[in-house]
Amino acid sequence: MHKPVKDCWFLTGPTASGKTVAGIELARRLDAEIISLDSMTIYREMDIGTAKPSGEQRSAVPHHLLDIVNPDEDYSLAAYLDSAHECVREIRSRGKEVLFVGGTPLYLKALLRGLFEGPEPDWEFREQIKEEVAKVGVEALHERLQQVDPLSAAKLPPGDVRRIIRALEVQRATGKPISHMQLHFDEGQPAESCKVFVLNWPKDLLLDRIESRVEQMFAAGLLDEAQGIREKFSDLSRTASQAVGYREVFALIDGEMDEAAAKERVTIRTRRFTKRQRTWFRGLSECRMVDRASDDDLATIVEQIAKDGIA
Numbered sequence: 001m002h003k004p005v006k007d008c009w010f011l012t013g014p015t016a017s018g019k020t021v022a023g024i025e026l027a028r029r030l031d032a033e034i035i036s037l038d039s040m041t042i043y044r045e046m047d048i049g050t051a052k053p054s055g056e057q058r059s060a061v062p063h064h065l066l067d068i069v070n071p072d073e074d075y076s077l078a079a080y081l082d083s084a085h086e087c088v089r090e091i092r093s094r095g096k097e098v099l100f101v102g103g104t105p106l107y108l109k110a111l112l113r114g115l116f117e118g119p120e121p122d123w124e125f126r127e128q129i130k131e132e133v134a135k136v137g138v139e140a141l142h143e144r145l146q147q148v149d150p151l152s153a154a155k156l157p158p159g160d161v162r163r164i165i166r167a168l169e170v171q172r173a174t175g176k177p178i179s180h181m182q183l184h185f186d187e188g189q190p191a192e193s194c195k196v197f198v199l200n201w202p203k204d205l206l207l208d209r210i211e212s213r214v215e216q217m218f219a220a221g222l223l224d225e226a227q228g229i230r231e232k233f234s235d236l237s238r239t240a241s242q243a244v245g246y247r248e249v250f251a252l253i254d255g256e257m258d259e260a261a262a263k264e265r266v267t268i269r270t271r272r273f274t275k276r277q278r279t280w281f282r283g284l285s286e287c288r289m290v291d292r293a294s295d296d297d298l299a300t301i302v303e304q305i306a307k308d309g310i311a
Contacts, residue, residue: 002081002115005088008098009309012037012108012281013199014274015244016209018295020053022199023101024061025302030097033062035087037102037111040243042080043071045229048222049245051213064091071240072233078117081110105280112196112286113188116181118166119173129165144168151179188285195309198281199301200289207271214245214267218259223249244269 009032011023027034036042040050044067053063064087069075084100091098100111133141142158145167152167170178201209226249229236241247245266252262281287288308290301 004114005111010100010196014277016213017199027061027099029306032097032099033091035100036065037100037107039104041066042068043240048217048220048225071236074237118170149177191288194286196286197290197305198287200291210270
């Protein structure tokens, strides 16, 4: 079991909300070092598609947990938490504040509330379940979870196939419902007692920012980057191979779609992902929304976050 981190700062938000730039300014304001809160920037070589902080940005403020594994290596949430806790200790030994910056909600929740690890993944079982879903549909899978773990079934919508499979996997391996083992994981703290800030843009503006970001990624050489990754790492990990942007560009490389279709698909998947992110953030009691409407408000936003977090 991993315990929550204590007295750290968090700056999060959906994809394309401006976390990197705002995080650097906030870190300067707090005299903090930044720990990445992103499940994709951990991978080496995957720079453009993950909007990884540039070398210049990293030199402005120390960053941690970037470029720590190759794209063909599996990397678990538990491994991330081990590394994050170690980074927190090291940063505090230097007398600095700790600021997590990124947009992976599951990482955020585990850092705030702790984590029950459970058994190792059973990939054969997962593949069997996926084949079953393809035949009978997600509703039947949800009904199966209802039979063995009604508490988890009540919390998880039928479309959340990944987490439903994990719940079934844990019950199969341990004989106990995962909902009984991770009750602490659902116990949140009031926002006023935490320093967790979510950059919150109006939906229409965020969609515009996503479209601009996709265009910028392709213009910056995402296709060449993906080709280089494919040549260097022939067998990507399950997580890396599904990364938004890369999966579509790999399909482009394989001739399955043209560039216009790839851009459209990346945009659509990113929109869907940001919708899920925002749902997660709204569901975490620790989060405080920070409304934004323009990049021009950066200095004001950073100052307000710093004041609210110290108060």
